[in-house]
Amino acid sequence: xxxxxxxxxxxxxxxxxxxxxxxxxxxxxxxxxxxxxxxxxxxxxxxxxxxxxxxxxxxxxxxxxxxxxxxxxxxxxxxxxxxxxxxxxxxxxxxxxxxxxxxxxxxxxxxxxxxxxxxxxxxxxxxxxxxxxxxxxxxxxxxxxxxxxxxxxxxxxxxxxxxxxxx
Amino acid sequence: xxxxxxxxxxxxxxxxxxxxxxxxxxxxxxxxxxxxxxxxxxxxxxxxxxxxxxxxxxxxxxxxxxxxxxxxxxxxxxxxxxxxxxxxxxxxxxxxxxxxxxxxxxxxxxxxxxxxxxxxxxxxxx
Numbered sequence: 001x002x003x004x005x006x007x008x009x010x011x012x013x014x015x016x017x018x019x020x021x022x023x024x025x026x027x028x029x030x031x032x033x034x035x036x037x038x039x040x041x042x043x044x045x046x047x048x049x050x051x052x053x054x055x056x057x058x059x060x061x062x063x064x065x066x067x068x069x070x071x072x073x074x075x076x077x078x079x080x081x082x083x084x085x086x087x088x089x090x091x092x093x094x095x096x097x098x099x100x101x102x103x104x105x106x107x108x109x110x111x112x113x114x115x116x117x118x119x120x121x122x123x124x125x126x127x128x129x130x131x132x133x134x135x136x137x138x139x140x141x142x143x144x145x146x147x148x149x150x151x152x153x154x155x156x157x158x159x160x161x162x163x164x165x166x167x
Numbered sequence: 168x169x170x171x172x173x174x175x176x177x178x179x180x181x182x183x184x185x186x187x188x189x190x191x192x193x194x195x196x197x198x199x200x201x202x203x204x205x206x207x208x209x210x211x212x213x214x215x216x217x218x219x220x221x222x223x224x225x226x227x228x229x230x231x232x233x234x235x236x237x238x239x240x241x242x243x244x245x246x247x248x249x250x251x252x253x254x255x256x257x258x259x260x261x262x263x264x265x266x267x268x269x270x271x272x273x274x275x276x277x278x279x280x281x282x283x284x285x286x287x288x289x290x291x292x293x
Binding site for chain 2: 133139143144149157160
């Protein structure tokens with residue numbers, strides 16, 4: 001006790017200060033540290049939730065990336081397939097068109113050949129007719145100039161004999 | 168008076184038959200018929216005369232044979248008799264046609280027999 005007195009410490013005052021300290025501690029804990037701790041806890045919870053959400057979002061993003069990659073791959077393969085089909089169809093159409101064109105060309109050639117042949121035949125016939133007419137005229141003129149009177153008379157009598165038989 | 172086409176044809180044929188003597192056209196009878204028609208002046212006289220003329224012309228052309236040759240020719244009697252016998256013609260006339268080179272063309276009514284060089288060549292070329 002003397003020691004306490006030597007150091008100037010009054011037990012009553014000390015006790016009172018202790019009581020005051022405890023009261024202040026209780027009040028602080030009740031009205032100050034409590035809300036702060038609660039705010040900190042809430043903040044901690046929100047951060048934890050945010051981190052969880054971030055992980056979830058990251059997973060979702062990863063899944064989405066995988067899906068989009070898969071979709072892109074599928075789309076690319078489909079596009080390549082469509083392009084290949086289109087090329088095949090274009091080749092087939094080109095082949096068909098070429099075959100049709102060849103057929104049309106052959107038909108046109110045949111038709112032209114037939115027309116040329118017909119025209120040639122017609123010209124030959126006309127030439128033959130003209131030649132015959134010319135020959136007939138030449139024969140008439142040559143015989144008319146060179147036939148002697150007796151020969152002409154003899155031929156005329158033969159013709160009259162033929163007519164006599166026919167009548 | 169009946170003036171139908173059929174009646175006029177019958178009348179014209181009757182007049183034509185009265186114009187014949189022994190199957191040949193008689194010039195005197197034709198003159199008498201024409202005089203009678205002119206005096207009586209029946210209806211449709213022009214139609215009657217047209218048909219009568221056509222019949223007389225046809226008969227005359229059948230009675231005559233025209234032989235066309237390049238030059239005048241003397242026909243053998245047997246040939247002339249044969250023609251008259253076969254055709255019933257009474258007259259044979261020889262006409263010259265310088266276009267004929269040789270051969271002959273015979274006309275009798277509507278019939279034509281052509282044995283000329285021109286016809287032979289025509290048959291070949293057509």
